[in-house]
Amino acid sequence: MLERMRAYFDHQAELRELALEASRRTIRASAKAIAAIHRGDQRAADEFIAEAREGLNSLAKLVADAPELADSGVVLSAQQEYGEAEIVRAAIMEKKLAEIEEIGIPYKPYLAALADATGELRRHVLDLIRANEIERAEAMLKLMETIFEFLMEFDYADAVLPGMRRRQDMVRQVLERTRGDLTLALRQQRLERALEKRGG
Structure with a gap:
């Protein structure tokens, strides 16, 4: 029983570390996207937002293995920062309000x-x-x-x-x-x- 329990928590700890890395990657890319938007560099903004989306996709896979992560700050912060980048891009570059269905958070x-x-x-x-x-x-x-x-x-x-x-x-x-x-x-x-x- 002890080994099974330790294996479970070892796996949870590993998933959390992977989630932290994916979250940081998403947040960094989202911040870079917003900076590019303010510079008027749409190509760079699109590339960074795509990178942020990849980070979110990685998080989604981890959440599938550990559903308790879904409402954690690690996941919510990444979703929020990515959403902000998408909203700012739509507002400044497309002159519209990005709706939740478009962003997917x-x-x-x-x-x-x-x-x-x-x-x-x-x-x-x-x-x-x-x-x-x-x-x-x-x-x-x-x-x-x-x-x-x-x-x-x-x-x-x-x-x-x-x-x-x-x-x-x-x-x-x-x-x-x-x-x-x-x-x-x-x-x-x-x-x-x-x-x-x-x-x-």
Whole structure:
């Protein structure tokens, strides 16, 4: 009996180590994908997202052997980071909101990824403002508002949906700051146009 039990736990420990490595690989590739998206390098972004997807596929195989890993932080973190990369890519490069069926991750990490993606979308809005692409910045802000409205539909206790209320508050703050930055940029743009008309 002792040997059987030790063999079982040895196998569990081995699976966990493999899961950690696959999770780290997914998270690293997802972060690199987001950086490539901000650079406007779609080819690199697609390659890194494909690499992240391979990491998730490896995790899925491990979870099949050890179902208890499915709700572990190791797996959920990888799913969340991958989901964030997919959401940011769709928002910035395709001007749309990536739906859960397209990404292929469970509900909880999808919602967490949506919330975290707003920080990356704010960064993109600020880049657009600096480039004086105000109309594109406005369109991105509208997409951020859509994400916020969607997230606010999930009013559940932490026992059901851990961290959601905190994430909702975070997204609200990001949205308010971004709206303020864009409002200032619009005022500046109108002032510059008015001065140009007077000068003309």
